[in-house]
Amino acid sequence: MPALFINLLQRENSMLLEMKNISKSFGAVKAVQNVSLSVDKVEIHGLLGENGAGKSTLMNVLGGILRQDSGEILIDGVEHNHLTPIKSGHLGIRFIHQELNLINDLKVFENLFLNNEMTRGGLYLNKKEMIRKSYEIFEKMNLDIDPLAYVRELDTSRKQLIEIAKALLFECRLIIMDEPTTALTNEEIESLFDIMRGLKAEGISCIYISHKMPELFSICDRYTVLRDGKFISSGNFSDINEQQATEMLVGRSMADDVVEKNDCIIDEDVFQVEDLTCEGFFNNINFSLKKGEIVAVTGLFGDGRGELSECLFGARKMTSGKIILKDNELNTRSIINVIRSGVSMVPRNRKERSILKDLSIKDNLSMSYFTSKQISPLISNRVENKRYEINRKTTNIKAGDPDDLITSLSGGNQQKVVFSRWFGLDSDVYILDNPTQGIDVGAKFEIYQLITKLAEQGKSVLVFSSEFPEIHKIADRCLVMYKGEINKEFSRNDLNEVDVMYYATGSNKKGEVHGK
Amino acid sequence: MGNNETILRNRNNFKNEWKPFLKNLFIHHNYIFSLILLLLIGRFASDQFLSPASLMNLVKSSVFIGIIALGMTLVIISGNIDLSVGSILGLTAAIGVVIFNSTGSIFLTLIGCSFIGGFLGFINGLFVGLAKVAAFIVTLATMTAYRSITIQFGGGGPLIVENDSYFDVLRPIGYGKIFTIPYLVLFFILLTLIMWFVMNKTKFGRYVYAVGSNEKAARLTGIKVEIVKIAIFSITGLLTGLAAFLYITRFGSVDVATAGKSFELDVIAAVAIGGTSMAGGRGFIQGTFFGAVVLYAIDAILSAFLVPAFVNDLIKGILILGAVLLQKALDRTPED
Numbered sequence: 001m002p003a004l005f006i007n008l009l010q011r012e013n014s015m016l017l018e019m020k021n022i023s024k025s026f027g028a029v030k031a032v033q034n035v036s037l038s039v040d041k042v043e044i045h046g047l048l049g050e051n052g053a054g055k056s057t058l059m060n061v062l063g064g065i066l067r068q069d070s071g072e073i074l075i076d077g078v079e080h081n082h083l084t085p086i087k088s089g090h091l092g093i094r095f096i097h098q099e100l101n102l103i104n105d106l107k108v109f110e111n112l113f114l115n116n117e118m119t120r121g122g123l124y125l126n127k128k129e130m131i132r133k134s135y136e137i138f139e140k141m142n143l144d145i146d147p148l149a150y151v152r153e154l155d156t157s158r159k160q161l162i163e164i165a166k167a168l169l170f171e172c173r174l175i176i177m178d179e180p181t182t183a184l185t186n187e188e189i190e191s192l193f194d195i196m197r198g199l200k201a202e203g204i205s206c207i208y209i210s211h212k213m214p215e216l217f218s219i220c221d222r223y224t225v226l227r228d229g230k231f232i233s234s235g236n237f238s239d240i241n242e243q244q245a246t247e248m249l250v251g252r253s254m255a256d257d258v259v260e261k262n263d264c265i266i267d268e269d270v271f272q273v274e275d276l277t278c279e280g281f282f283n284n285i286n287f288s289l290k291k292g293e294i295v296a297v298t299g300l301f302g303d304g305r306g307e308l309s310e311c312l313f314g315a316r317k318m319t320s321g322k323i324i325l326k327d328n329e330l331n332t333r334s335i336i337n338v339i340r341s342g343v344s345m346v347p348r349n350r351k352e353r354s355i356l357k358d359l360s361i362k363d364n365l366s367m368s369y370f371t372s373k374q375i376s377p378l379i380s381n382r383v384e385n386k387r388y389e390i391n392r393k394t395t396n397i398k399a400g401d402p403d404d405l406i407t408s409l410s411g412g413n414q415q416k417v418v419f420s421r422w423f424g425l426d427s428d429v430y431i432l433d434n435p436t437q438g439i440d441v442g443a444k445f446e447i448y449q450l451i452t453k454l455a456e457q458g459k460s461v462l463v464f465s466s467e468f469p470e471i472h473k474i475a476d477r478c479l480v481m482y483k484g485e486i487n488k489e490f491s492r493n494d495l496n497e498v499d500v501m502y503y504a505t506g507s508n509k510k511g512e513v514h515g516k
Numbered sequence: 517m518g519n520n521e522t523i524l525r526n527r528n529n530f531k532n533e534w535k536p537f538l539k540n541l542f543i544h545h546n547y548i549f550s551l552i553l554l555l556l557i558g559r560f561a562s563d564q565f566l567s568p569a570s571l572m573n574l575v576k577s578s579v580f581i582g583i584i585a586l587g588m589t590l591v592i593i594s595g596n597i598d599l600s601v602g603s604i605l606g607l608t609a610a611i612g613v614v615i616f617n618s619t620g621s622i623f624l625t626l627i628g629c630s631f632i633g634g635f636l637g638f639i640n641g642l643f644v645g646l647a648k649v650a651a652f653i654v655t656l657a658t659m660t661a662y663r664s665i666t667i668q669f670g671g672g673g674p675l676i677v678e679n680d681s682y683f684d685v686l687r688p689i690g691y692g693k694i695f696t697i698p699y700l701v702l703f704f705i706l707l708t709l710i711m712w713f714v715m716n717k718t719k720f721g722r723y724v725y726a727v728g729s730n731e732k733a734a735r736l737t738g739i740k741v742e743i744v745k746i747a748i749f750s751i752t753g754l755l756t757g758l759a760a761f762l763y764i765t766r767f768g769s770v771d772v773a774t775a776g777k778s779f780e781l782d783v784i785a786a787v788a789i790g791g792t793s794m795a796g797g798r799g800f801i802q803g804t805f806f807g808a809v810v811l812y813a814i815d816a817i818l819s820a821f822l823v824p825a826f827v828n829d830l831i832k833g834i835l836i837l838g839a840v841l842l843q844k845a846l847d848r849t850p851e852d
Contacts, residue, residue, distance in 0.1 A: 006758075126637060197531055294776060311734075315735070315736060332615050334740070335736065335738050347733075352730075352733070353732055353734070354733050355730065356725070356726045356729045356730050356733055357729055357797065358725060358729040358797035359725055359729055360728060363722055363725075366722075367722065367734075367737040368737040368738050369720060369724075370719045371719075371739055377718050377719050378718055379721075453545075
């Protein structure tokens with residue numbers, strides 16, 4: 001048989017996309033190991049996995065942004081192992097990123113055609129044609145967005161839809177959507193799904209990344225589950241239910257190491273949050289913290305958790321509601337006032353929000369003591385060294401010279417310094433936002449012990465976290481957020497990951513979202 | 517054998533104690549090396565270059581730029597910039613002359629200059645700190661505005677100290693000396709020591725570094741970033757006011773259109789040469805002191821070599837760029 005014919009035959013029968021045994025490491029971290037994924041012609045494929053499961057890495061390999069260490073990529077049965085963003089674009093693969101890549105100061109149509117501008121004679125922009133095409137695409141998507149509007153004037157959900165329009169503008173065969181619905185309202189999600197079904201009818205396939213079970217079940221044909229960078233399973237959504245999907249997603253065995261905690265909860269409300277609302281992020285949040293209690297708040301991306309933690313600390317203005325600290329209303333007008341009233345916060349994203357990178361270890365440690373406790377304007381080296389020495393022992397910081405820059409420490413030790421920053425203040429309430437982000441397992445365990453110790457000293461601790469094993473280790477209660485509301489509260493005894501995921505993904509609200 | 521051991525021990529001593537010290541010195545305080553290098557070059561131009569009198573002259577000529585640069589160091593460490601210092605100097609000096617002419621009091625003139633300089637800086641601080649407008653824009657605007665006020669104020673012409681007591685009280689400050697050290701230089705050294713103390717021994721100093729290093733994190737530790745910024749600009753204004761006072765004592769007159777004009781460039785150059793990071797977060801007061809001297813050492817060398825004046829600025833520009841590039845190459849912080 002002639003080679004060409006064999007080739008054609010293969011094309012006829014092959015999958016649209018096959019990724020075989022893909023591995024990719026970043027230094028010592030194995031982001032994905034031997035993961036396979038196949039997408040048929042004309043299908044919507046759901047890619048499931050928790051944060052850090054390797055979904056984004058795998059998709060970045062497909063988009064040509066990262067190069068795999070090993071493994072094969074076949075498109076239409078033809079090997080394409082060295083993809084680049086341009087090559088992957090030529091092959092008809094479009095990647096809609098989770099974070100918005102639009103330029104606020106340009107108009108909608110200019111953003112749509114950015115880097116693919118239509119021209120007359122190669123130089124002069126053909127605006128008329130670009131605008132006409134933009135109208136065309138919005139009409140097809142059933143959207144009333146003005147191509148001549150500036151992107152900055154649009155709200156987040158509209159921007160998300162423009163990202164999608166951008167992908168549809170050019171010839172494509174496979175669209176990767178990385179959690180496209182986080183910013184969308186229910187109606188918009190519904191119309192996005194209509195668009196996706198329309199695309200499928202035209203023969204365009206889709207890889208849909210999400211943790212939201214109702215959405216996955218209503219739009220996707222097949223699934224692939226990843227966990228900890230490994231392939232777990234793959235099959236048809238019609239063969240499983242949400243419970244099974246969540247179990248595959250979560251999978252791992254429960255905590256190996258147990259954090260000892262004495263029963264130290266005293267039945268006395270220290271911190272009460274009443275009807276707290278921050279428009280656009282969360283609504284009517286109510287909960288209270290007891291003395292010596294550790295409460296975890298969890299949820300998925302876009303649940304308003306991060307904004308809630310900022311509001312509680314006075315770092316973000318609340319729209320309405322109040323916070324009561326020990327029978328007095330907390331004045332959240334300035335951060336320093338909140339700190340002095342007795343609330344401390346370890347912010348999320350250490351590098352961006354905690355670390356003063358040009359300052360020494362001991363200055364990083366002392367900073368909030370300077371702002372809230374110390375009256376004298378002068379700094380005493382002796383006192384500062386003593387403070388460092390005390391904290392080094394209690395939090396077990398491994399460092400050489402306290403005058404070294406904070407950046408000379410490992411992530412875990414940096415975080416211990418940040419913890420120490422607040423320990424000395426002897427606050428009543430400790431808000432910890434993602435306290436173990438980006439630190440290794442050993443240091444994590446030490447941080448858990450510190451948190452437990454805080455509670456045993458009679459502090460109330462509020463931990464914002466997305467990692468279930470962590471919550472399971474330390475929390476007395478757990479609040480699960482979904483789309484800016486507290487969807488469910490678990491006590492320690494009822495706590496299990498499958499249920500938490502069930503509520504975090506809003507599976508209990510399935511009826512409210514949409515049916516197939 | 518014993519001898520060998522001693523050599524070995526000495527070598528190890530050098531390795532363990534001196535090497536890190538020198539390395540640190542070279543990475544963070546390389547302006548010292550620049551200064552030594554420049555002085556050696558100057559030695560070629562003239563035998564007199566390294567004489568105590570000539571060195572003292574070098575420091576004396578850098579006093580005005582240097583004092584303002586002390587404040588600019590804070591501004592730049594905090595991640596901002598102040599282009600208005602030249603105009604603040606002009607306006608403050610002009611008002612200072614009028615105060616002295618009408619009162620004849622050196623004390624009132626000093627207080628007046630400090631207060632007006634501080635106030636003009638405070639206005640900058642309000643816009644940068646509270647209104648959160650970029651410092652570059654705010655001070656660009658006040659640079660032109662303050663200059664315009666100065667020219668209006670002086671009616672276009674120079675303001676001359678006319679009070680009879682000028683020769684008795686003001687001039688001795690500008691020209692007098694104790695044991696060969698001019699008052700101006702003493703003043704500069706004293707202010708350098710004070711600012712060094714502020715930046716290294718007070719909470720405020722730490723706040724300045726913290727704001728420049730990571731404003732978001734600084735805010736979350738409870739630092740009132742707005743107030744810190746207002747204070748920084750006010751202090752810079754105050755120091756500029758003091759420089760204006762010394763300017764009057766030295767020159768006895770103020771040309772409203774040109775006094776302090778383009779000072780901001782030399783001031784920023786002095787800070788840059790002194791090793792302060794233009795991105796904020798890092799810098800040293802002592803570096804700025806030497807930076808100002810280095811700047812004038814360059815000037816002195818160029819004139820010693822009889823380089824035509826119009827090439828002067830070109831060479832200065834190249835040397836400044838070189839100094840900053842050197843710092844950038846040396847000061848590599850790990851990008852984790």
